[in-house]
Amino acid sequence: MSDIIRRDPRREWILRNRLHPLHASLAAPQDQWMGPNGVLRKNPHAVGFIGPNGIKRIDRSGSQTGDGGSVRRSGAAEVQLPVFRVEQPAFYVVVVPDMVGGRLSSHDKDVLGLAHQLVKQSSAARGEQGAVLAVVFGAHKESAFDTAGVDRLLHLDDSKYTGYAPEQRLNVLTSLERTLEVSQWLLPDSLEGGGDLGRRLAAKLKQRPATQAWALAEGLVTCRAAGQREDWQRPASRILLMANECAEPVSETRHEVKPLLEELARQLELPALISRIEDKGQVAVDPSAVPLGEAEFILSAGNGIRDFALFHDAAKALRATEGASRVAVDNGDMPRFRQVGATGTWVTARVYLAVGISGAVQHLQGIGQCDKVIAINTDAGCDMVKRADLSVIADSTDMLAALIKLVEGYRGAEEGEEDAA
Amino acid sequence: MQPEMQSSELNVSVLLSVGAHPKTARSRRADQDAKALELALSLPKARVAAIHAGDAGDEALRQYLGMGLPALQVLPQPKEADVVPVLVDYLRQHPATLVLTGGKAEQGESSGMLPYLLAQELGWPVVPRVAAVESVGNGKAAVLQALPRGQRRALTVSLPCVLCIDEAAPAPRQSAFALGQRGKIEVLSAAVTTDSERADWTVQPARKRPKRLKVVKAKTAADRFKAATAKASGDGGQVIVPKTVEEGAEAILKMLKEEGVLR
Numbered sequence: 001m002s003d004i005i006r007r008d009p010r011r012e013w014i015l016r017n018r019l020h021p022l023h024a025s026l027a028a029p030q031d032q033w034m035g036p037n038g039v040l041r042k043n044p045h046a047v048g049f050i051g052p053n054g055i056k057r058i059d060r061s062g063s064q065t066g067d068g069g070s071v072r073r074s075g076a077a078e079v080q081l082p083v084f085r086v087e088q089p090a091f092y093v094v095v096v097p098d099m100v101g102g103r104l105s106s107h108d109k110d111v112l113g114l115a116h117q118l119v120k121q122s123s124a125a126r127g128e129q130g131a132v133l134a135v136v137f138g139a140h141k142e143s144a145f146d147t148a149g150v151d152r153l154l155h156l157d158d159s160k161y162t163g164y165a166p167e168q169r170l171n172v173l174t175s176l177e178r179t180l181e182v183s184q185w186l187l188p189d190s191l192e193g194g195g196d197l198g199r200r201l202a203a204k205l206k207q208r209p210a211t212q213a214w215a216l217a218e219g220l221v222t223c224r225a226a227g228q229r230e231d232w233q234r235p236a237s238r239i240l241l242m243a244n245e246c247a248e249p250v251s252e253t254r255h256e257v258k259p260l261l262e263e264l265a266r267q268l269e270l271p272a273l274i275s276r277i278e279d280k281g282q283v284a285v286d287p288s289a290v291p292l293g294e295a296e297f298i299l300s301a302g303n304g305i306r307d308f309a310l311f312h313d314a315a316k317a318l319r320a321t322e323g324a325s326r327v328a329v330d331n332g333d334m335p336r337f338r339q340v341g342a343t344g345t346w347v348t349a350r351v352y353l354a355v356g357i358s359g360a361v362q363h364l365q366g367i368g369q370c371d372k373v374i375a376i377n378t379d380a381g382c383d384m385v386k387r388a389d390l391s392v393i394a395d396s397t398d399m400l401a402a403l404i405k406l407v408e409g410y411r412g413a414e415e416g417e418e419d420a421a
Numbered sequence: 422m423q424p425e426m427q428s429s430e431l432n433v434s435v436l437l438s439v440g441a442h443p444k445t446a447r448s449r450r451a452d453q454d455a456k457a458l459e460l461a462l463s464l465p466k467a468r469v470a471a472i473h474a475g476d477a478g479d480e481a482l483r484q485y486l487g488m489g490l491p492a493l494q495v496l497p498q499p500k501e502a503d504v505v506p507v508l509v510d511y512l513r514q515h516p517a518t519l520v521l522t523g524g525k526a527e528q529g530e531s532s533g534m535l536p537y538l539l540a541q542e543l544g545w546p547v548v549p550r551v552a553a554v555e556s557v558g559n560g561k562a563a564v565l566q567a568l569p570r571g572q573r574r575a576l577t578v579s580l581p582c583v584l585c586i587d588e589a590a591p592a593p594r595q596s597a598f599a600l601g602q603r604g605k606i607e608v609l610s611a612a613v614t615t616d617s618e619r620a621d622w623t624v625q626p627a628r629k630r631p632k633r634l635k636v637v638k639a640k641t642a643a644d645r646f647k648a649a650t651a652k653a654s655g656d657g658g659q660v661i662v663p664k665t666v667e668e669g670a671e672a673i674l675k676m677l678k679e680e681g682v683l684r
Contacts, residue, residue, distance in 0.1 A: 227527035280575035290571035389658035
């Protein structure tokens with residue numbers, strides 16, 4: 001919705017036409033009416049209408065009555081971006097996003113942005129339209145493929161592609177190479193799987209990839225090489241494994257996200273494959289051994305904790321990595337390497353559960369990159385509560401005890417289900 | 422230890438490269454390669470062969486010998502050579518059950534392609550980012566793969582295979598200088614394939630990457646003004662004042678389940 005004030009000509013027309021069946025309902029707030037003592041009352045505020053620039057206009061000529069039907073709308077304006085359409089793609093730039101946690105990561109979005117730049121350049125050079133094809137393996141939760149710049153989507157939601165299945169995925173990519181006109185392959189050179197799959201593809205197609213590439217201009221890519229010490233500039237290859245922040249993500253267009261044509265999908269006949277790598281699933285890792293800087297889930301203790309034995313039990317029950325604020329460390333309750341904040345470790349956890357931490361500026365800096373922050377605190381006005389996505393105003397000791405009980409119950413129920421199955 | 426491993430010895434080939442210190446660029450044993458050698462030396466009943474394709478006279482090779490390796494085979498190659506064909510030839514002539522490499526070299530292109538190209542040429546499976554080898558036997562190897570955020574994934578791979586050892590593998594043992602001096606460097610004869618493609622690539626010291634700016638794409642002046650002046654304020658999350666502690670714990674548990682961090 002935009003803030004621009006718009007006239008509703010139909011409404012104005014109805015207001016002018018007293019014989020219109022809707023006139024009475026629309027013209028309800030009258031600007032003048034007969035008072036109880038027979039005096040004509042006028043509402044001075046109802047005179048005139050709000051003009052297109054939001055300024056009140058009074059038209060004395062009598063050609064317009066009532067307000068112009070313009071209602072000032074408030075709220076954040078969501079801009080509807082223009083749709084970028086490709087009817088018949090002559091070639092494809094294929095992107096295989098990592099889809100960390102089932103969503104496009106910022107790295108994926110950068111790569112998609114670069115793919116669009118490449119499509120634009122190649123389309124101009126070849127004189128025909130190309131499209132960005134994203135190949136997504138396994139289930140996903142992403143709803144914003146259109147604004148990320150996906151023209152065509154090949155979603156392979158088969159259980160054989162979930163988990164670590166590089167051979168099956170490579171099989172799909174090589175058959176895409178055979179059936180489609182692929183001008184370039186773009187993969188994020190990440191540890192989440194993109195770097196692995198891209199290198200497998202390059203070895204299979206016998207093409208030399210550009211790895212850890214971070215800039216692409218005028219057909220030349222710049223790659224980080226020699227263990228991050230050198231930049232190698234080389235002509236762009238067909239397979240590009242791009243580093244983080246390699247280009248700006250798509251921001252000015254929306255895209256169609258059409259599923260790849262069914263006949264094309266049917267043509268993708270996959271050769272039989274004997275898998276030589278078998279995924280046995282993730283292994284339970286001791287959360288206290290995970291470095292604080294890269295832990296996924298942190299339970300952090302502050303000044304509000306009185307019973308540290310209970311806190312350690314809670315961390316064990318939740319299987320969370322322990323963190324601490326500076327006060328807890330200075331008091332000697334937690335070791336120094338557990339300190340979170342500007343002077344300690346800058347954490348990147350997905351979920352940060354802060355217990356009894358009021359949120360000093362230095363601490364809030366340290367948790368700046370956390371996705372979700374949950375606070376347990378007795379003070380509803382503290383800075384941590386302002387930062388948190390979920391705050392519970394309660395005493396830490398009672399809360400931790402209740403949480404341990406609840407989590408243990410939840411785990412017990414889950415294990416019971418697994419045993420039954 | 423697996424019973425079947427006692428009957429037959431396990432042939433392990435470790436591919437070693439010369440590393441470089443990230444700041445001073447001084448040559449040293451490559452970090453990941455040293456971890457690969459450490460893993461090979463700690464495998465039970467393994468016959469370890471270490472191969473280096475490159476300059477036989479490099480002093481850094483002695484650091485690998487100092488880890489308790491009796492001898493190191495060197496396939497002499499100049500700096501601009503493509504080492505894949507010569508390593509493929511070597512591995513075809515000296516069959517191995519496991520080939521361990523580092524993930525990426527610390528010198529040269531450091532594209533991390535070598536294990537993939539070797540596996541492709543030999544027709545073997547390749548597993549990247551291996552943190553530990555748990556067992557080898559019955560034609561299969563059980564390995565642990567390092568995932569981001571300190572997580573691990575168990576995989577089984579059919580043998581023979583190429584394993585790339587990750588940073589997360591156990592730290593390599595210290596290198597003993599005298600042992601390194603006593604170790605033998607055996608120089609083999611090898612053909613040289615020059616990598617002509619990269620002859621005209623330009624190499625320069627790594628430039629600091631520009632920091633990404635926050636670009637405000639506002640259509641109107643009012644929006645731009647707001648973006649420039651408004652304080653970035655978190656809109657604040659949900660605040661619960663629970664009547665009972667259980668109620669609050671339920672709310673927290675619900676969020677933890679939604680985020681999928683409860684394992």
